[in-house]
Amino acid sequence: MKIATWNVNSIRTRLEQVIDWLNQNPVDVLCLQETKVVDAEFPRSPFEQLGYHLYLSGQKAYNGVALISRQPLANVSMGFSEILADLQPEWNEQKRVITGVIDDIQIVNLYVPNGSAVGSEKYDYKLRWLTVLREYLQTILSSQPAICVCGDFNIALEARDIHDKVITENHIMASEPERQALRDVITLGFADAFRKFTQEGGHYSWWDYRAAAFRRNLGWRIDHHYLTPVLYERAKSCIIDVAPRKLTQPSDHAPVVVELGNRE
Numbered sequence: 457m458k459i460a461t462w463n464v465n466s467i468r469t470r471l472e473q474v475i476d477w478l479n480q481n482p483v484d485v486l487c488l489q490e491t492k493v494v495d496a497e498f499p500r501s502p503f504e505q506l507g508y509h510l511y512l513s514g515q516k517a518y519n520g521v522a523l524i525s526r527q528p529l530a531n532v533s534m535g536f537s538e539i540l541a542d543l544q545p546e547w548n549e550q551k552r553v554i555t556g557v558i559d560d561i562q563i564v565n566l567y568v569p570n571g572s573a574v575g576s577e578k579y580d581y582k583l584r585w586l587t588v589l590r591e592y593l594q595t596i597l598s599s600q601p602a603i604c605v606c607g608d609f610n611i612a613l614e615a616r617d618i619h620d621k622v623i624t625e626n627h628i629m630a631s632e633p634e635r636q637a638l639r640d641v642i643t644l645g646f647a648d649a650f651r652k653f654t655q656e657g658g659h660y661s662w663w664d665y666r667a668a669a670f671r672r673n674l675g676w677r678i679d680h681h682y683l684t685p686v687l688y689e690r691a692k693s694c695i696i697d698v699a700p701r702k703l704t705q706p707s708d709h710a711p712v713v714v715e716l717g718n719r720e
Contacts, residue, residue, distance in 0.1 A: 457485075457716045458484050458714070458716075459484065459604055459606065459713070461679055461681065461711065461712050462474070462477075462486065462487070462679075462700075462709060462710075463488075463567070463607075463679060463709035464491065465490050465492075465707040465708055466492045467488060467492065467499065467520075468493055468499060470706070471499050473707075474486075474488075475503070475506070477700055478506060478508075478524075482506075482526075483713060485523060485524065485526070485558060486523075486525075487565035488521065489567035489608045490519065490520060490567060491519075492516075492517055492518060492520050494516050495512040495514050498510070507526060508524045509527070510523075510524055511532050511554060512554075513534035513535065513551045513553070514551055515551045520551050521552060521553065523563065523565055529557060529558055530556065530558075531555075531562075532554070532555065533556075536553055539555075539595050539596065540588070540591060540592055540595060550569075551567075553566055553589075557600075562602065563606070564593070564606070566606070566607035566609065568582070568585065568589075568611065569582040569585050570582070570610045570629070571628050574631050582634065583637050586637035586638065587637065590637075593605065593641060593644055594644055602684060602687050603646075604684075604687055604714070605646060605681075605683075606712075607680070608709065609678055609679070611635060611638045612630050612676045612677055612678050613635055613638055616657030616658075617657070617677040617678070618675075618676050619673065619675055629676065629678060645684055646682035646683060647683055647685070648682060649681040649682070649691050649694040649714045650681065653691075661678060661696050661710050661712055662675060662676045662677075662679065662708055662710075663676075665708055670702075680712070681694060681712060681714040687716060690716045693713075694715070696712050697710055
């Protein structure tokens, strides 16, 4: 099974690129972030013509996540509150979480808040959001051993995940409180699929549009697949496909694909 995550930075703007990529890379599940469209206006038909089932949680102009699957998904839910029923309404407003089950694997697709700047209100929201994420995943883990948590995490966990021209101290997406909040999530029982196969730095999934960052490979690895042990053992590969980032008017992110072997 192949599961891909891709922040497309507007599905309507990038639709042709995404469909072309799926034709060349017919993954089993494509997890999208920053779809930036309400569900009624999501361009469903091109995906359905390829035989995919769509599960959407979008909003106008901002955020938005989607699961696009070759097989129908079970137990689909959107947002934190369908799992954590006692949450305050503020956690329902931004469309950043969608989950579903395929072949007994629960896929959790996330668009983690960027946080804007260290010390800002949005930064505080990001840290609180990650705390809620930990509680959400802990609840799922109580009944589901096979989980793939993927998406745009807007956090580079280690120095090797960022090009060396960045001063990371108090830098958004690399500050120690953000990294610790993500570590707190991972230590529930997840491992980074990409690092199972690739240890060296210099591999990135996001490049700023400015300063010829992609051409100069001044990137960040902020798009991840985190797997529970039963899936980590089954992982056969995890790659960042930089080809779509070379296109005209691309997303600033590249897809990341994990391949899982069959259950023994």
